[in-house]
Amino acid sequence: MGKAVRKAIFPVGGLGTRFLPATKAMPKEMLPVVDKPLIQYAVEEARAAGIEQFIFVTGRGKTAIEDHFDYSADLHHALISRDKHDLWKLLEPTMMPAGQVAYTRQPEPLGLGHAVWCARDLIRDEPFAVLLADDLILSAEPCLKQMVELHGKVGGNMVAVMDVPREHTSRYGIVDPNPGAASERRLVEVKGLVEKPHPAKAPSTLAVIGRYILQPEVFFNLDRQERGAGGEIQLTDALADLIGLMPFHGVRFEGRRFDCGDKVGFLEANIAFALERADMGSQVREILKSYCG
Ligand code: G1P
16 A cells, blocks of 8 residues: 655754763764664664665765765775675675765754755655664564564554653654554554643644654645644644544554664663673673673
8 A cells, every 4th residue: 555665864063962961972872882883773674674775864074974875995905905704794785886975954943843844845745754863773573674564554654653751742743643443553653743842731642753654744834844842843733733534553563673873772772772682691681780780
């Protein structure tokens, strides 16, 4: 039912003030979880979901991201001449095939909706994914892949959702779910959506996590450049306006999500991902025990 999802937008224009001083001269998306930058996790997740066009919406001071996803002749030469083929192999996922990556700038930080709108001419008239690198998801099957599979059945707009404590609703887009059963396990029908509601006013505790599959019609609403919560142009508002005009679902994805826009969430992600690693998991477990025992 849903058309194939071939393009993905990565909004990476944010200033990263919550991680200062680390992000004074380095994009926050380049912060590593264990040994891989946050943005690389997002790109690999998109690739695993079948994405072929990677569109980054960047801003000032973000050139390290472009360099990261580029071929480095110097590094290639240096590693191969020293017989470090294994290290060169590690870099393979960072090299994007020519013509499959595009960068466009968001001239001013006017909100997530505005960042997505900046990529409208690169998306044109087809469904697309949006991935927020701050939301890192540890799962057996990549989160966006889970969504693409379900999207093939129901089409329309789709967001990843998870339950959060009620006192946290003002940090997220919150879904008003239709209590009737959706057609698939894990799917929630969305009948309303509100950005960062006060806990007392939130329609539920089901929060939008930074994975979206959207229809290009959302650009018509974003074209209006209306300001919402926090004075920003909100993606949430543009999506809410499409409810009733096309299907809209939340996906209760399988996996554990880490809020890497938050220092403690970021540290937790490092621990969780390190514990999963065959080359260091048991060592890290012993170290943690020595601190907590
Ligand atoms: C953005 C969205 C929000 C969503 C969140 C997920 O907020 O506006 O609806 O719930 O991402 O991480 P931000 O975290 O950019 O303030």
